[in-house]
Amino acid sequence: MKNLTPDCLNVKVLTLLLPILLCCSSSILAQYEQGKDYYAPSKVPDRIVLTLTETPSTTQAVTWRTSTEVAVGKGQLMIADPSPDIVGGLQEVEAKTTVLESDKSTAHYHSLTFTELQPNTQYAYRVGGDELWSEWFHFTTAGKGNAAYSFLYFGDAQNDLKSRWSRTIRGAYSKMPDADFLLHAGDLVNRANSDHEWGEWFYAGGWIYGMMPSIATPGNHEYARDPNQGRVLSNHWKPTFTLPANGPVDFKETVYFFDYHNTRFISLDSQKFLSSESGRAAQIEWLKEVLASSKMKWTILTMHHPVYSSAAGRDNEEMKELLAPLFEEYQVDLVLQGHDHAYGRGGNLPIGKKKIVMEGPVYVVSVSGPKMYVNAMEDWMQRAAANTQLYQLIRVDGNRLRYEAYMVTGELYDAFELMKKPSGKTIFKEKAPINVPERLDIPPRYKKQATEEQMKEFNKRFQQYKAKRGEDR
Numbered sequence: 001m002k003n004l005t006p007d008c009l010n011v012k013v014l015t016l017l018l019p020i021l022l023c024c025s026s027s028i029l030a031q032y033e034q035g036k037d038y039y040a041p042s043k044v045p046d047r048i049v050l051t052l053t054e055t056p057s058t059t060q061a062v063t064w065r066t067s068t069e070v071a072v073g074k075g076q077l078m079i080a081d082p083s084p085d086i087v088g089g090l091q092e093v094e095a096k097t098t099v100l101e102s103d104k105s106t107a108h109y110h111s112l113t114f115t116e117l118q119p120n121t122q123y124a125y126r127v128g129g130d131e132l133w134s135e136w137f138h139f140t141t142a143g144k145g146n147a148a149y150s151f152l153y154f155g156d157a158q159n160d161l162k163s164r165w166s167r168t169i170r171g172a173y174s175k176m177p178d179a180d181f182l183l184h185a186g187d188l189v190n191r192a193n194s195d196h197e198w199g200e201w202f203y204a205g206g207w208i209y210g211m212m213p214s215i216a217t218p219g220n221h222e223y224a225r226d227p228n229q230g231r232v233l234s235n236h237w238k239p240t241f242t243l244p245a246n247g248p249v250d251f252k253e254t255v256y257f258f259d260y261h262n263t264r265f266i267s268l269d270s271q272k273f274l275s276s277e278s279g280r281a282a283q284i285e286w287l288k289e290v291l292a293s294s295k296m297k298w299t300i301l302t303m304h305h306p307v308y309s310s311a312a313g314r315d316n317e318e319m320k321e322l323l324a325p326l327f328e329e330y331q332v333d334l335v336l337q338g339h340d341h342a343y344g345r346g347g348n349l350p351i352g353k354k355k356i357v358m359e360g361p362v363y364v365v366s367v368s369g370p371k372m373y374v375n376a377m378e379d380w381m382q383r384a385a386a387n388t389q390l391y392q393l394i395r396v397d398g399n400r401l402r403y404e405a406y407m408v409t410g411e412l413y414d415a416f417e418l419m420k421k422p423s424g425k426t427i428f429k430e431k432a433p434i435n436v437p438e439r440l441d442i443p444p445r446y447k448k449q450a451t452e453e454q455m456k457e458f459n460k461r462f463q464q465y466k467a468k469r470g471e472d473r
């Protein structure tokens with residue numbers, strides 16, 4: 001696959017728009033009184049989140065928060081039953097409890113894993129302690145082999161989580177309430193250690209997290225700046241999520257893999273990959289082994305920073321050089337990313353062909369929250385969007401993978417399919433809705449501040465992008 005680099009025009013657009021980009025990157029929290037804790041912990045369990053383990057057909061992890069008054073956390077489990085007489089009884093598991101001193105409060109975070117479960121089976125569970133319990137939630141364990149499954153993928157949520165991201169996660173859930181899990185591609189919050197923002201993330205998703213397991217990869221905004229140690233993983237990350245701990249040493253619960261039905265899922269820590277030589281070396285060595293040892297039909301990888309950028313001049317050269325060749329060698333099928341606050345889907349594929357034999361992954365950069373950048377309309381893209389909140393539904397059914405990106409209003413914006421042939425080849429089929437024009441306009445707040453020269457550069461790039469497709473957009 002060709003390794004396309006951004007042309008000098010795009011770099012110029014970046015240079016011209018950069019001051020605007022920077023001034024637009026902060027969250028709006030002005031309506032909240034400084035110092036007040038709007039999401040204080042209590043004895044009642046909250047922030048309840050299921051997460052997938054290395055063995056999702058036989059185990060299920062759950063994590064929740066209480067005030068420090070609750071010393072011991074417990075989970076109760078039974079096979080789900082239509083009768084309201086739900087009394088637990090199958091398992092009662094004691095949680096591991098950690099103390100988190102956040103910028104707002106000191107709380108207990110409890111985590112446990114239900115084990116020895118049956119595949120593809122619906123269970124009821126609740127968490128709490130001797131006094132106060134959560135409601136009973138249902139979850140269904142993973143099945144096995146080529147059985148169909150589906151998941152929801154979200155690019156950066158990051159800002160105004162209660163006010164403007166909640167509609168995304170709730171819309172996604174409403175569109176596909178039977179999805180098997182949620183995949184969050186980093187920058188779940190804006191300020192890594194802000195308890196208020198984590199409170200908003202949980203407010204937005206609410207009980208969905210208790211029913212549909214999550215997996216998450218950390219973004220740069222999950223790393224806090226520390227004057228002595230540089231960038232440090234959010235103090236909320238490990239207490240909040242119980243993720244597989246099968247990554248390299250020092251990357252537990254940020255770099256990991258698990259097999260779900262016929263697919264190997266991999267999370268890389270792109271912040272650590274980009275910020276240090278040792279972070280790159282450790283992850284590459286681990287990744288090679290995980291890709292080479294896979295017996296799965298499909299491989300789906302998530303990391304926050306994109307290999308190919310959807311915003312001007314933000315390509316990550318180390319990734320192009322070190323990761324893209326590995327993805328191609330081992331036929332990674334799909335790379336799900338975030339970070340650029342503009343939508344892009346592609347993989348340097350030939351334009352105009354209906355069926356394409358893949359020689360590498362389809363790359364996606366998406367954004368589910370409200371922070372928006374100017375779309376770079378780069379040559380690698382087959383479909384792009386600016387100023388549009390999106391979520392994605394991905395279904396894998398044996399040899400067929402169907403990807404659909406929806407605007408937050410519920411309309412289909414982008415789609416494609418991948419088919420695995422008996423020869424081992426993967427065939428790409430374009431399915432983007434032809435009656436939905438690409439939304440590429442500059443986000444309004446950039447437009448307001450853009451000079452005539454900047455607009456001229458943008459329009460030139462727009463015309464080039466259109467010409468490449470041979471279409472009138």
Ligand SMILES: [Fe+2]
Nearest residue numbers: 187219220339
């Ligand atoms: Fe980011």
